[in-house]
Amino acid sequence: MSHAFAKEIHNWDSWGAVYQSIEDFRQLIEVIYRKENLSGAEHIFQLTPGTNAVFRAGSYVIKIFAPKESGANTDAEYQAEISAMERAIQQGIHAPNVIAASYIQDNYLFRYIIMDFIQGQEAGKVLSGWTFPQKEAFVKQLLANLDKLNTLPSEHVDASAIKQRVARNTRWNFFSESIRAQIAEIVTESPISQPVYVHGDITAENVMVDDGGQLFIIDFADSTIAPAEYEYPPILFSLFDFDADLIQLFRREIGCSREVFIDKLFLAILLHEFGFVFVKMICEKYSDQDAHALTDIYEVKRMLQAHLPM
Numbered sequence: 001m002s003h004a005f006a007k008e009i010h011n012w013d014s015w016g017a018v019y020q021s022i023e024d025f026r027q028l029i030e031v032i033y034r035k036e037n038l039s040g041a042e043h044i045f046q047l048t049p050g051t052n053a054v055f056r057a058g059s060y061v062i063k064i065f066a067p068k069e070s071g072a073n074t075d076a077e078y079q080a081e082i083s084a085m086e087r088a089i090q091q092g093i094h095a096p097n098v099i100a101a102s103y104i105q106d107n108y109l110f111r112y113i114i115m116d117f118i119q120g121q122e123a124g125k126v127l128s129g130w131t132f133p134q135k136e137a138f139v140k141q142l143l144a145n146l147d148k149l150n151t152l153p154s155e156h157v158d159a160s161a162i163k164q165r166v167a168r169n170t171r172w173n174f175f176s177e178s179i180r181a182q183i184a185e186i187v188t189e190s191p192i193s194q195p196v197y198v199h200g201d202i203t204a205e206n207v208m209v210d211d212g213g214q215l216f217i218i219d220f221a222d223s224t225i226a227p228a229e230y231e232y233p234p235i236l237f238s239l240f241d242f243d244a245d246l247i248q249l250f251r252r253e254i255g256c257s258r259e260v261f262i263d264k265l266f267l268a269i270l271l272h273e274f275g276f277v278f279v280k281m282i283c284e285k286y287s288d289q290d291a292h293a294l295t296d297i298y299e300v301k302r303m304l305q306a307h308l309p310m
Contacts, residue, residue: 003107004028015070019053020046025064028104029057032064032112036100048122048205050219052077060099061117067108077221078111084223085115087197091148094216118216124204124239132245134213139249141215142207142235149217150196150228157195157225162271163187171276175294182297183270190267193227200224200273202231203238222273229268233278236265242285244309258310266301 004027007018018024022044033041040058047054052074053064063081065074078101088095096115103111127138166172166187172180199206200222208216224230240246251261269275269282276291279300283291286303294300 004031005106005108005110009067009069009108011069012066012071015066015072019051019066020049022046022055025053025055028064028106028110029055029062031106032062032104032114033057035104036102036114038099038114050205050221052221056117059117060114061096063113063115065111067110069108074111078113080223081113081219081221084197084199084220085113088149088199088217088220091151093145093148094214095220096216096218118208118210118218120208120210120214120216122205123207123209123215124241126209127239127246128241128243135243135245136249137213138209138215139246139253141213142202143250143253145215145217146228146231149199150231153195153197153225159192159195162192162195162226165273166271166275169273169275171274174276174292175279175297179294179297186267186297187270192267192271193229193264195225196228198224198226198228198230200226200230201234203234204241207239224273226271227264227268229264230272232265232268233272233275237278237281237285248309258308262301262304262308265304269300270297 005025007024009015026044029044030041033039038058038060040060043058045056047056047061052066055062065078066072068075082098082101085095085098089097096118098113098115100114101112103109123138127135130138167184172183199217199220201219202217206217206219208218210216235250236242236247240250251258256264269278272278280291282300282303283289283294286307
């Protein structure tokens with residue numbers, strides 16, 4: 001029996017070798033579009049890569065999630081993204097409309113989401129060239145969206161459960177045992193603010209701006225429940241790309257003193273699923289030290305205190 005997807009997936013590396021390939025996914029996309037009675041599968045374009053297979057096909061974006069054979073738990077990711085997108089739209093956030101969300105059994109079981117393609121530019125590609133008033137308007141619009149998004153969850157979430165996620169996060173294994181012990185101690189002993197729904201990945205690629213300056217938030221795959229400050233690291237270090245004006249505007253708009261802001265930001269980095277990435281980015285930006293050579297996680301906080309704008 002022939003399959004629309006012909007490649008073999010047996011681990012994460014084998015998925016990583018094909019997930020950006022138009023040719024490897026072309027036939028599968030055509031089959032999915034026929035299933036959903038959609039047109040445009042003959043015109044496929046690459047988009048900024050993530051961890052799943054994401055393409056523009058016609059007037060839509062199709063995200064095909066890695067199958068379980070890749071080793072990823074994308075079933076949970078799929079459900080989280082669908083729920084988060086629906087919730088965001090209900091709350092008045094500009095996000096892509098979901099056209100279809102389902103699965104197809106081919107050589108592997110592939111879950112997929114088809115959504116509107118947002119006509120615009122990735123914010124990370126345009127922000128640095130904007131005037132101060134344009135940056136100010138953008139920050140206000142971003143925070144207005146966060147106010148709508150970061151709402152209380154319907155279910156009770158114990159702060160200890162959020163802290164336990166850090167202990168289970170194997171991505172911190174990049175660092176030494178002593179650094180990991182420090183992180184565990186800081187997270188265990190630190191109070192965290194009220195958990196809310198968060199996007200968790202508001203990066204340079206996941207915020208779009210149309211020709212009229214309207215902001216759109218995309219890719220809700222990393223949505224979770226956490227303190228609102230969980231949003232800060234990807235915003236400051238990816239979306240803003242350490243831009244001093246944007247960071248200063250952001251902090252002042254939320255009405256937070258610099259000292260308190262840095263405290264919240266530092267804890268948010270440690271709580272974040274991809275906190276190790278932000279630690280590496282900070283070390284690369286603010287020091288000559290390789291992140292792997294860190295012997296004291298508080299050095300990251302000292303870098304923030306020394307370099308973040310007043």
